[in-house]
Amino acid sequence: MIELIHIKKGFGDKVVLHDVSAVMEAGKTNLIIGSSGSGKTVLMKCMVGLFEVDEGQIKYGDQNFTAMSDVERKPIRQEIGMLFQGSALFDSMTVEQNLMFPLDMFSNMRLREKKKRVNECLDRVNLKEAHKKFPSEISGGMKKRVGIARALVLNPKYLFCDEPNSGLDPQTSMVIDKLIHELTVEYEITTIINTHDMNSVMEIGDHIVYMYQGNKQWEGSSKDIVFSKDEKLNDFIFASEFLKDAKEMRQLEMSRGKQEGS
């Protein structure tokens, strides 16, 4: 579990995160949602140590990440996999070389072991045929898969995904969402996803944190979200007619379930 306790973060005079407390549940798909500029990326960057918080604590289990030095943080950092917005692959390297890179940097594996690990990860994301291709030769969805495989290669305990659906069509987005969710369950990863995509919330969100203007406005499960009375959250959800329908259908199904159970 990752715990955020009274996090405050600003740049100059501008406060971007105001007293944010929230939990990223262990072994679950945790979604941070909210409109553009609400502070999702800054919050994620604080969690991985790319930004230092001004106040508050970030805890990985019972370890106070905020109070640690860079050296003390190293073991936690090595347990973190990241899927960056736009995948951030090295264009001059093949797919295989992109996956080799973190192994070369952070593992003591022999070449044969490294190749085996790269193959396993590429197989797991259904990219058996892409080893020798360059990023410019593959589609956006395939690039995301390579990014996911690269994030997995060091066997992470935590997986951070910044806007994994950006630039993808709805069908490919769904495939990528499902893949991330399957991997979370299969490898018992604590996954944190930043997204605007409310379809993802309905499909794969186990635990959801809704950010509004730098504040945590709401937090709960995807079941709770259906019954939330929070006006700002509902405005965000109801911005999409499809989601309005989905929420109403889920409410109906759940109240039917309750009646049948009672």
Ligand SMILES: Nc1ncnc2c1ncn2[C@@H]1O[C@H](COP(=O)(O)OP(=O)(O)OP(=O)(O)O)[C@@H](O)[C@H]1O
């Ligand atoms: N390095 C920085 N310096 C100054 N201000 C920053 C910096 N990074 C982010 N901000 C500001 O913090 C606020 C929150 O930005 P953030 O990128 O976290 O939003 P977001 O919710 O992730 O938005 P989006 O969904 O568009 O990515 C914005 O007003 C942004 O301009």
